[in-house]
Amino acid sequence: MRAVPLKNYLFLGLLSVVTVLVVLYIANWYQASKEYYLESSVMTNFLGEIKETELENYILENPEVVIYISSDAEDATKKFEKKLKNYIIKEEIASHFIYLNCSSVSKDFMDQFQKKYFNGSLQKVYLPYPNLLIVHDKKVVDILYKLNQTPDIKDAERFLKKNGVVGDA
Numbered sequence: 654m655r656a657v658p659l660k661n662y663l664f665l666g667l668l669s670v671v672t673v674l675v676v677l678y679i680a681n682w683y684q685a686s687k688e689y690y691l692e693s694s695v696m697t698n699f700l701g702e703i704k705e706t707e708l709e710n711y712i713l714e715n716p717e718v719v720i721y722i723s724s725d726a727e728d729a730t731k732k733f734e735k736k737l738k739n740y741i742i743k744e745e746i747a748s749h750f751i752y753l754n755c756s757s758v759s760k761d762f763m764d765q766f767q768k769k770y771f772n773g774s775l776q777k778v779y780l781p782y783p784n785l786l787i788v789h790d791k792k793v794v795d796i797l798y799k800l801n802q803t804p805d806i807k808d809a810e811r812f813l814k815k816n817g818v819v820g821d822a
Contacts, residue, residue: 694723695734699741700752705762711751712770716791719749719818723783724756730783733804740806744819755782785809787816 771793778799785797797812813819
């Protein structure tokens with residue numbers, strides 16, 4: 654029987670250590686990306702996200718817009734967002750939308766936003782998340798959900814058609 658040189662054993666040991674380190678690195682990377690996905694909205698990477706400091710100027714420059722308001726992520730919301738994203742892509746209306754992440758804005762900001770931009774009776778409406786707001790002439794003129802309920806893509810489709818965002822009104 655032939656003797657195996659020591660350097661072959663050292664190479665095998667080094668290869669094993671490197672393999673274990675690569676597997677651990679990939680496992681950590683996978684866990685981090687999984688946590689990021691669970692914490693963030695589907696819309697974050699799809700629609701332009703607007704910060705509370707930018708919203709007033711954005712509405713001044715874009716008096717006709719649909720604001721998608723949501724907070725990061727329950728499963729029911731994620732399912733709705735995936736369907737809404739597919740609908741927006743299908744209808745080619747992404748340029749009409751902006752995304753406001755409510756988990757990064759204060760309650761005071763939302764109260765001030767409601768007082769300043771909501772028309773008449775809408776100022777007193779409880780604003781559940783997720784929700785769609787139609788802005789026309791720098792004022793919120795319609796809200797998809799005025800009560801806290803499970804979001805449904807059929808409601809959103811009817812709402813967008815009713816408000817002329819999508820054809821076939």
